[in-house]
Amino acid sequence: MTKDRTDITFGVSLYSYGGDFLVTMTLEDCLADVADMGATDVEILADTHIPGYPTPSSEWVHEWRGLVERYGLTPTCYSSWLDTRLRKDRALTVDEASEILVRDLRLAHELGFTIVRPKLGVVSLDLVPDPIWREAVKRALPKAEEYDIKIAPEIHAPTPLRSKIVDDYLDLARETEHFGLLIDTGIFQNAERSGTHSDSVYVFGRPDPVLREQVAREMMKPMAVDPSDLAEVMPYVFHVHAKFWDMTDDLSDPHVPYDAVVKALVDSGFKGSLSSEYEGARDLYRASDMLRRQQAMLRRLVAAQAAVPT
Numbered sequence: 001m002t003k004d005r006t007d008i009t010f011g012v013s014l015y016s017y018g019g020d021f022l023v024t025m026t027l028e029d030c031l032a033d034v035a036d037m038g039a040t041d042v043e044i045l046a047d048t049h050i051p052g053y054p055t056p057s058s059e060w061v062h063e064w065r066g067l068v069e070r071y072g073l074t075p076t077c078y079s080s081w082l083d084t085r086l087r088k089d090r091a092l093t094v095d096e097a098s099e100i101l102v103r104d105l106r107l108a109h110e111l112g113f114t115i116v117r118p119k120l121g122v123v124s125l126d127l128v129p130d131p132i133w134r135e136a137v138k139r140a141l142p143k144a145e146e147y148d149i150k151i152a153p154e155i156h157a158p159t160p161l162r163s164k165i166v167d168d169y170l171d172l173a174r175e176t177e178h179f180g181l182l183i184d185t186g187i188f189q190n191a192e193r194s195g196t197h198s199d200s201v202y203v204f205g206r207p208d209p210v211l212r213e214q215v216a217r218e219m220m221k222p223m224a225v226d227p228s229d230l231a232e233v234m235p236y237v238f239h240v241h242a243k244f245w246d247m248t249d250d251l252s253d254p255h256v257p258y259d260a261v262v263k264a265l266v267d268s269g270f271k272g273s274l275s276s277e278y279e280g281a282r283d284l285y286r287a288s289d290m291l292r293r294q295q296a297m298l299r300r301l302v303a304a305q306a307a308v309p310t
């Protein structure tokens with residue numbers, strides 16, 4: 001006898017619509033598309049999708065709440081930036097960084113989100129976070145507890161699951177249920193891909209093309225992290241970005257071994273949103289097609305694994 005053994009839900013990051021947002025699609029168009037493909041969860045990038053961020057109008061907040069209700073969507077992850085190099089002359093202090101994090105926790109709560117992903121400032125190409133991260137987060141934890149929001153930095157290429165960065169995060173995660181991890185499945189990429197990484201890299205506020213190219217090359221390399229490594233960190237994983245760059249006509253991913261990834265998630269007892277994050281070519285109208293393909297693949301794989309006898 002078999003039974004469903006997973007509480008995984010399916011979502012979409014609006015980051016996926018980077019080529020279409022405010023070009024061919026409004027915010028409502030994006031939300032309608034997410035709902036139409038059968039996803040139930042939605043995540044946003046604060047400074048991209050919130051007009052007037054970090055102080056949107058009360059009218060817009062009311063509109064946002066109405067839209068997610070109209071399309072039957074659940075806000076999951078609010079992605080923001082804790083950029084410790086925001087100033088040109090110096091790095092941010094702990095007080096300044098914690099104030100920014102508290103501000104985002106407050107706004108995320110107002111918009112109905114339950115997870116905040118602060119993209120922490122880094123001090124090296126392998127994404128070692130600024131040393132002030134721990135104290136800044138600890139000072140913000142009382143507000144996270146008040147709002148019942150989880151703070152979850154992202155484990156993203158080129159950071160493997162078995163690393164000092166993750167170990168340091170887990171040290172804090174063991175102290176509070178309001179801090180944990182967000183896993184980006186790009187770390188499981190096991191096949192070469194072409195193109196360039198879409199994110200810009202800034203050094204003390206200035207675009208640095210040389211550094212950007214170095215980081216892009218590092219992020220495009222297949223890390224081939226073993227998905228079974230998820231078992232060691234799963235008790236502290238709040239959210240998963242289902243990263244992808246392309247989908248084939250037969251609904252498979254040519255770069256990430258999603259059969260093994262989904263098996264590891266189900267076997268490890270992941271309870272949360274598996275959120276599609278398309279980061280491929282930004283040709284107009286392509287994102288929606290790619291997202292629908294990936295959503296179909298993810299549902300098929302999760303259903304198959306969930307029905308396997310324990």
